[in-house]
Amino acid sequence: MSKISIVYHSGYGHTQKQAEAVRDGAAANTNDEVHLIPVDDVDDHWETLEASDAIIFGSPTYMGGVSAQFKTFADKSSKVWFTRGWQDKIAAGFTNSSSQNGDKHSTLQQLSILAAQHGMLWVPLGLAPGNNSSEGSVEDVNRLGASLGAMAQSNADQGPEHGPIASDLETAKLLGRKVTEIANRFNRTQAA
Numbered sequence: 001m002s003k004i005s006i007v008y009h010s011g012y013g014h015t016q017k018q019a020e021a022v023r024d025g026a027a028a029n030t031n032d033e034v035h036l037i038p039v040d041d042v043d044d045h046w047e048t049l050e051a052s053d054a055i056i057f058g059s060p061t062y063m064g065g066v067s068a069q070f071k072t073f074a075d076k077s078s079k080v081w082f083t084r085g086w087q088d089k090i091a092a093g094f095t096n097s098s099s100q101n102g103d104k105h106s107t108l109q110q111l112s113i114l115a116a117q118h119g120m121l122w123v124p125l126g127l128a129p130g131n132n133s134s135e136g137s138v139e140d141v142n143r144l145g146a147s148l149g150a151m152a153q154s155n156a157d158q159g160p161e162h163g164p165i166a167s168d169l170e171t172a173k174l175l176g177r178k179v180t181e182i183a184n185r186f187n188r189t190q191a192a
């Protein structure tokens with residue numbers, strides 16, 4: 001059994017839908033404990049993060065990087081950095097933005113560097129790119145072809161009831177499931 005936390009920001013609800021999909025994937029096995037934590041509430045949840053086996057970071061891409069609210073959380077986590085409190089915890093990340101590319105990779109890099117600064121063990125998306133052949137379509141998982149983490153795209157003129165689309169939510173779900181699987185494998189190895 002593992003404890004997984006998802007810390008995320010969402011200004012308008014699109015990244016929240018992605019975060020909920022990550023949560024659903026991470027919680028696929030009912031033995032695991034999964035916490036969905038908006039960055040604005042993080043001050044009530046530092047102990048939960050400390051007790052987690054894995055922390056998954058999520059932010060919309062704003063101006064080619066994480067949102068200001070997510071960055072505030074990242075900077076606050078420097079207190080934990082001083083104590084090496086997240087050393088050797090598992091980490092992963094996801095982001096959503098309105099453009100197909102939109103510089104989302106830059107956000108995932110920021111999230112992975114945050115994890116590396118804490119000495120965490122980064123789990124990549126682990127899915128082959130979809131929608132990259134004559135047989136492909138936007139309905140493929142990993143349709144945006146990311147490796148570092150899960151990407152999603154939501155149209156700028158539509159609310160979260162329209163996006164991210166199903167394939168992006170499935171991609172997010174698979175990231176959550178992968179992180180839980182790795183955390184459980186890691187816990188079994190440590191127990192042995």
Ligand SMILES: Cc1cc2nc3c(=O)[nH]c(=O)nc-3n(C[C@H](O)[C@H](O)[C@H](O)COP(=O)(O)O)c2cc1C
Nearest residue numbers: 010011012013014015060062063064097098099102
């Ligand atoms: C301040 C701001 C900056 C943005 N910068 C980008 C960007 O760099 N690339 C992009 O593709 N979309 C950008 N967008 C669009 C958002 O990423 C997109 O609307 C996303 O779905 C918002 O997610 P949220 O509803 O979780 O806040 C930006 C939106 C805002 C409000």
